[in-house]
Amino acid sequence: MFIMKFGGSSLQTPERLRETAAIVRKHQHLRPFLVLSAMGHTTEDLVDAGRSALNQRIEARIETFHRTFLSALDLSLECVDTLLSELYSLLKGISLIGELTPKTQDTLLSFGERLSVRIFSAYLNRIGLPSSHYDGWDAGILTDSQYTHAEVLPESSERIRHALGLETKIPVVTGFIGKDGQGNITTLGRGGSDLTASVLGQALGAKEIQLWKDVDGILSADPRLVPAAATLERLSFVEAAELAYFGAKVLHPTSILPAMDAKIPVRIKNHRDPSHPGTVIFEGESVKSGVIAIIYKSNQTLVHIESTRMLGQSGFLATVFQIFADLGISVDVIATSEVSISLTLSGADLNELIKRIKPFATVRTSRSKSILSLIGTATSSSRLLETVMRALNREKIDVQMISHGASKINTSLIVEDGELKRSVAVLYDAFFGGKE
Ligand code: ADP
Ligand code: ASP
Numbered sequence: 267m268f269i270m271k272f273g274g275s276s277l278q279t280p281e282r283l284r285e286t287a288a289i290v291r292k293h294q295h296l297r298p299f300l301v302l303s304a305m306g307h308t309t310e311d312l313v314d315a316g317r318s319a320l321n322q323r324i325e326a327r328i329e330t331f332h333r334t335f336l337s338a339l340d341l342s343l344e345c346v347d348t349l350l351s352e353l354y355s356l357l358k359g360i361s362l363i364g365e366l367t368p369k370t371q372d373t374l375l376s377f378g379e380r381l382s383v384r385i386f387s388a389y390l391n392r393i394g395l396p397s398s399h400y401d402g403w404d405a406g407i408l409t410d411s412q413y414t415h416a417e418v419l420p421e422s423s424e425r426i427r428h429a430l431g432l433e434t435k436i437p438v439v440t441g442f443i444g445k446d447g448q449g450n451i452t453t454l455g456r457g458g459s460d461l462t463a464s465v466l467g468q469a470l471g472a473k474e475i476q477l478w479k480d481v482d483g484i485l486s487a488d489p490r491l492v493p494a495a496a497t498l499e500r501l502s503f504v505e506a507a508e509l510a511y512f513g514a515k516v517l518h519p520t521s522i523l524p525a526m527d528a529k530i531p532v533r534i535k536n537h538r539d540p541s542h543p544g545t546v547i548f549e550g551e552s553v554k555s556g557v558i559a560i561i562y563k564s565n566q567t568l569v570h571i572e573s574t575r576m577l578g579q580s581g582f583l584a585t586v587f588q589i590f591a592d593l594g595i596s597v598d599v600i601a602t603s604e605v606s607i608s609l610t611l612s613g614a615d616l617n618e619l620i621k622r623i624k625p626f627a628t629v630r631t632s633r634s635k636s637i638l639s640l641i642g643t644a645t646s647s648s649r650l651l652e653t654v655m656r657a658l659n660r661e662k663i664d665v666q667m668i669s670h671g672a673s674k675i676n677t678s679l680i681v682e683d684g685e686l687k688r689s690v691a692v693l694y695d696a697f698f699g700g701k702e
């Protein structure tokens with residue numbers, strides 16, 4: 267068996283959905299297990315619907331969008347009736363109470379994937395491909411209770427095998443969602459369907475995990491910033507994990523880890539061009555040397571912590587890291603000296619952090635920064651850094667911090683958000699300019 271995960275763009279219109287079903291039919295003999303995202307931009311629409319409900323407006327857009335599919339695909343209206351009325355009641359509840367907690371937000375967003383699997387599975391059945399749909403929890407996905415970014419618990423593997431192991435029809439499972447131990451709905455963070463695919467693949471011992479998207483694979487840069495970016499044919503797990511974590515939007519940040527653990531190849535495929543081989547992520551050494559991709563994360567906060575020397579050098583670093591651990595803050599890029607630490611954070615509670623650090627250090631923060639990461643195994647660190655600095659200097663782009671890991675897999679630099687586009691273009695030209 268193998269996993270085929272389809273993102274929202276594969277289910278954006280009834281026509282696209284039919285093409286996606288045709289891809290499934292072609293692979294039917296290989297026993298595909300399907301994982302689906304919400305159709306088109308439904309997750310975004312649900313976020314908007316939540317906001318509107320807070321302003322006493324109940325939106326009908328999601329219902330209309332899904333009903334259009336049912337009539338275009340000649341499916342019974344009943345297959346999503348119950349869910350649509352539950353969604354209406356939830357939105358009504360949000361508008362009455364005037365509150366939208368992270369827990370409620372997760373339940374709200376779960377409707378996208380739940381609607382999607384019901385419609386797609388009904389369509390497969392209609393065209394003669396026997397199929398059953400599963401909500402994440404019915405497929406065995408158990409998470410912790412960190413609403414909006416829950417983690418899948420290890421017990422899920424056994425539960426998934428139990429739930430899906432004997433399934434003879436084509437299972438169509440919701441990506442992105444699960445339930446915690448108390449039975450509350452959780453989500454795995456935006457883009458989380460990739461992770462569901464990888465978790466199912468690991469639990470079921472899949473031969474391959476395929477992530478079908480609207481691009482030819484993982485590209486050497488975000489195609490929206492660098493239209494000439496090229497497809498990477500092969501990537502090692504370590505490189506892919508680094509790429510995902512440091513912001514390549516094409517993969518959810520932790521999606522590769524379960525597949526990596528089980529050594530199952532992950533293939534990124536283009537649903538618009540199924541014959542294109544895409545990118546394969548595999549167990550092994552990287553095949554290319556030099557920089558292979560340039561990626562970014564914007565909207566980060568740069569924090570500079572300087573010791574007031576009340577604590578010794580090692581006491582200072584240990585105390586600061588303990589505070590990060592206590593507050594559950596994960597740091598992306600960091601540079602330390604004996605008496606200072608510079609690092610980037612996103613989405614952390616800065617006030618609490620400053621309060622805890624103030625007694626023994628000064629803290630300065632500045633927002634609207636971008637982390638730009640060069641992924642690849644550079645043969646010479648000094649040559650790589652020289653190329654970066656020369657290219658950015660020539661364009662008068664100021665680099666505010668630089669971090670070059672011992673693994674040489676990742677070199678990250680911090681620039682202003684406003685300089686991001688230009689920086690990516692300049693660096694792409696410096697590293698790939700002569701190669702195309
Ligand atoms: P899906 O939700 O269908 O799984 P995503 O929209 O999450 O797919 O990811 C695909 C999108 O990621 C592409 O359309 C592309 O615009 C964007 N992207 C950003 N960086 C990269 C990259 N390095 N390689 C490929 N796509 C990228
Ligand atoms: N539908 C969810 C999102 O838009 C999950 C996913 O697409 O992977 O983030």
Ligand code: MG
Binds near residue numbers: 516
């Ligand atoms: Mg995605």
